[in-house]
Amino acid sequence: MMKNQLSDDQKKAYLEDGFLIIRSFLNTQEVNKIYQATVQDEAITNNSYELKDKSGKNTKLALWFTPGDDVFGLLTKSKRMINAVNFLLDGDAPVCHFHSKLMQKEPKVGGAWEWHQDYGYWYRNEFLYPDQMISVMTAITESTVENGCLQVIKGSHKIGRIEHGFSGEQVGASQHYVDLALKTMELVYVTLKPGDVLFFHSNLLHRSEANLSDNARWSLISCYNRQTNIPYNEKSKSCITPISPVQDEALLEAEIKSLNEMTDFSSKKVDESLKG
Numbered sequence: 001m002m003k004n005q006l007s008d009d010q011k012k013a014y015l016e017d018g019f020l021i022i023r024s025f026l027n028t029q030e031v032n033k034i035y036q037a038t039v040q041d042e043a044i045t046n047n048s049y050e051l052k053d054k055s056g057k058n059t060k061l062a063l064w065f066t067p068g069d070d071v072f073g074l075l076t077k078s079k080r081m082i083n084a085v086n087f088l089l090d091g092d093a094p095v096c097h098f099h100s101k102l103m104q105k106e107p108k109v110g111g112a113w114e115w116h117q118d119y120g121y122w123y124r125n126e127f128l129y130p131d132q133m134i135s136v137m138t139a140i141t142e143s144t145v146e147n148g149c150l151q152v153i154k155g156s157h158k159i160g161r162i163e164h165g166f167s168g169e170q171v172g173a174s175q176h177y178v179d180l181a182l183k184t185m186e187l188v189y190v191t192l193k194p195g196d197v198l199f200f201h202s203n204l205l206h207r208s209e210a211n212l213s214d215n216a217r218w219s220l221i222s223c224y225n226r227q228t229n230i231p232y233n234e235k236s237k238s239c240i241t242p243i244s245p246v247q248d249e250a251l252l253e254a255e256i257k258s259l260n261e262m263t264d265f266s267s268k269k270v271d272e273s274l275k276g
């Protein structure tokens, strides 16, 4: 039995609101190490691609499936992370890593993300159980209103999946349903300090605005799935391969190791094919 560090009240809040913020999930040394790896990582630079928002601004990201022994993998596979995810997800099959994305919102130019549910993308992979899927955003730099922090509609995961269509090169939720949700549900700006994390349900409506500030907004978004939630339209097996958790201390003890060209990065072409 894995020990979890979240309380029952925190789980209740996650189930009610569709998200949970944990401050200082990583300490300053840990997040500094991830920041150093991020700025030095050539594989990330070589495998990043851009997606246009509906105004034509580019939002940049690198996405990979299998977590390795690099600093990102040591975080996504850490006991504290897996225990928390295991505690929050519905079901009891082993936790698997679907994918991680390094989100790079560059100063002045970093584009917006339109209103969507992650499951608005993922049901196209033919996963059947949205309650068994979760995203975890780790702030690597500060995330503020000015640099386009994530916005969420509290409780919107309870609506279930909303119809999605194209929005620029992204997939966006039906604005009609977003407007209906906003009639009664609270819009929350998720401002984060480096090292804070946000856990959010795969059906939670979220978006972010362009970064018009002078400060980069970098974050890692890692998405998890239960092994028994089989996707019938997905090539990568990472999302149904149980994670072997690593000690939390490994992140600080290990040498700074970045991703490498052996990492199974996704390309923009693959993402576009998901849009059906």
Ligand SMILES: O=C(O)CCC(=O)C(=O)O
Pocket (backbone or CB within 6 Å): 101, 103, 113, 118, 148, 149, 150, 206, 207, 208, 219, 221
């Ligand atoms: O990083 C952001 O601003 C939003 C990213 C997002 O919504 C997503 O990856 O699903």
